[in-house]
Amino acid sequence: MVKTSVLVVGGGPVGLSLAMDLASRGISVTVVETRAAGEPPSVKCNHVSSRSMEIFRRLGVARKLRDTGLPADYPNDCSYRTTATGIELSRILIPCRRDRYTATSGPDTGWPTAEPPHRINQIYMEPVLFAHAASIEGLQILNRTAFEDFRQDDDGIVATVRNLDTGSASPIHADFIVGCDGARSLVRKAIDANLQGTPIIQRVQSTYIHAPTLLGLMDQPAWMTLSLNPRRCGTVVAIDGQENWLIHNHLNREDETFDSVDRDASIRAILGVGPDFEYEILSKEDWVGRRLVADRFRKGRAFICGDAAHLWMPYAGYGMNAGIADATNLAWLLGAYLQGWADIKILDAYEAERLPITEQVSRFAMEMAGKVLSQRRTVPEEIEQPGPEGDAVRKQVGQAAYDLNVQQYCCGGLNFGYFYDQSPIIAYDGAEQPGFTMADFTPSSTPGCRLPFAKLSDGRVVYDALGPGYTLLRYDPDVAVAPLAEAMRANGVPFAVVDVPTSQPFGDHKLILARTDQHVAWRGDAVPDDPAPLVGKLLGQNLTGGPG
The missing domain is CATH 3.40.30.120 (Glutaredoxin)
Structure with a gap:
């Protein structure tokens, strides 16, 4: 039987953050993860908040994260255009990572911190966290291992896990278990926690593509390019700053489904390219925007963090980052008890502190989602019209897009x-x-x-x-x-x-x-x-x- 102080289910950014934080306090921790070591995650999160970077600074991994992601001089701006290759309407200036510590102009500088935000996709972020975690004494990562269930008593928990390569099941004994196992969390189900809220706000047809010629068609690239036109609004995210892109096609109507909308036609409308433009689909990453918060974050010696505890529209990038905040909150509380200087009742503070915050932040995100959806669904037909009338429409739409979205991409309130x-x-x-x-x-x-x-x-x-x-x-x-x-x-x-x-x-x-x-x-x-x-x-x- 494997014995550990804390068993973490899920080796994504939230689970690894929790494990690293616990291990930095001298707490033995074991992480079980279904993916193989080095197997990349899906192309999801693209933003690490300032508060998260502060946590990574304390854990000694912030500089490693800064040194990866987009090219050092690639603009981290958010550009609003008629199409990704069309007319620019407005631009939110965000420093590239080369200038992140020194830049002083623009709405995304002057943060009251030593660690401003970092734009990096999860496929680059997670390997850095994994390598750092794997090097820490007292931290064990069991890859290709699936959590199945657990039982608990006053002395601890015994979990059953299964090796996905051999099929063999084995027990793990721990003082505590924490589910960082995502939206379909088995730990959440095991503690009888229920997600409550709005199950569907919007569907997004999301496609990860390889398009080596796209960058050359953009007169001024950006980290995120948002297309606003009456045909199809969408978002283009630069993944490597060279050839790979993530395209979010924001479905317009409630009756539109992932399969009912022509994916290729939508991608071309968002990019502003013709039928001769060539690209390759690397993966389909379709997702549903929600606002769901679990009615409990704990049962006895079992806890949940991140997407296991809350799901919402990823506005301001606060899905993963809220999960990392959960992790650091829980890590110090567990450490206080396991190190013997606090009563076990101190753990009551986790749900008392984090559940109200996630409820509040999710409503911020939902409110922003409603405003952005309304803006996308009311783009004037004249936005691409040449001449003074089109210029006036473009100026109005561009300013409105800037004023609304600068709040989420330069979100000091949510950070601090x-x-x-x-x-x-x-x-x-x-x-x-x-x-x-x-x-x-x-x-x-x-x-x-x-x-x-x-x-x-x-x-x-x-x-x-x-x-x-x-x-x-x-x-x-x-x-x-x-x-x-x-x-x-x-x-x-x-x-x-x-x-x-x-x-x-x-x-x-x-x-x-x-x-x-x-x-x-x-x-x-x-x-x-x-x-x-x-x-x-x-x-x-x-x-x-x-x-x-």
């Missing part, structure tokens, strides 16, 4: 604005967290919010100074913090004190206590005279839940 306001392990102080939109947010030290960005006196980013447990940021070096430090260390909590220059913003309180996942857990101007109740709350000791 979300907060936990219902957590049982955060010490709230009565202050209300500032609201946020998809695009905009207000940095705040209010408990539950993301710790505001700052730099230390040695030039380091404040997030680089956060330890694996709790870190006390001190904006006034004269404030005594020994009682809290002693109480934390008496409980075995990894704890550090970091002085932040008073010149840095958000020193509205002299002390800010941050968790390893960058969220504020408590703030004040002095530590409590008796810090035991605060420490008890932060460690889940005062909760009434448990392993069942």
Whole structure:
């Protein structure tokens, strides 16, 4: 019998992120994945958010990801055109990866972070994560292995997995199991969790093609080119920046199905090419846009993350990225318990924190989907007409497309604005967290919010100074913090004190206590005279839940 602390079902970006985070904390973890080692994923996700890149920075893999994907100088812009090879209507400027750390102009710069977003397709991203994960001691990946079921009791879980090459079944014993096994999650079904929401918002006929001559037909290429015309609207995503492209044909009507729409004719209408244009279909990646959130993220020692827990329209790229946020949230909670410095009841915080956020973010995505669908379905017939009348229509449509979509492609709010306001392990102080939109947010030290960005006196980013447990940021070096430090260390909590220059913003309180996942857990101007109740709350000791 294989024994491990945490069994992760699914070796995609979410499962690998969870496994790497756990292993970085010294937790033994085993990942089971049905694909063979090195077998590429489908061509799906194309965007790694800034928050995800911050996580990968902490895990030591951000630079490796930056060094792959599109060519270093390939424009990461979003271009709105009549067709992919037609008249440009507007363009959202996004720095290429060569300039990502240094660019200062355009709507996608000036992020309050050391790790801005990264445009990279999952077929390039996942091998980097896999190689990094496979090199970590205490992290085992079992490829060509399928999860079948599990049983649990107060002492742990026993899962049954099957080797897909030999057909033999074997048990794995673990303290916890986490389903990162996608939309058809077997772990979700095993914990009796049900997806609720809107099962169909839109169907998208998606095709991965090899077209070596397409780049030469584009006068100014982009990472994403969106075609707006009355015949067929669609999206063309540059995969390798050279010859391979992913084309999303956004079906127009509710009665259109994947098979009822001429795929070849639609591709040519979106690209703006004639019958002599040659291309090869590499795969069909058709998908259905949904808004579904599971009614529970946990049952006892079993959890679900990512698409196993929530599915929605991939606007702003927040399917995979929300899953990675799930993973880092759960990793530190599991680590706290398994390392012995927190009560098992601290795990109640996972569902209490993440479920409301996914519900909220999914509604942002659904609202954006409705507006974009409306825009695509009302493209004026005159948009390709030459002369002043056509120019006026193109200007109006281009500006409207820019104003709407800059919110999702330069989405500071979704990256930095979300907060936990219902957590049982955060010490709230009565202050209300500032609201946020998809695009905009207000940095705040209010408990539950993301710790505001700052730099230390040695030039380091404040997030680089956060330890694996709790870190006390001190904006006034004269404030005594020994009682809290002693109480934390008496409980075995990894704890550090970091002085932040008073010149840095958000020193509205002299002390800010941050968790390893960058969220504020408590703030004040002095530590409590008796810090035991605060420490008890932060460690889940005062909760009434448990392993069942």
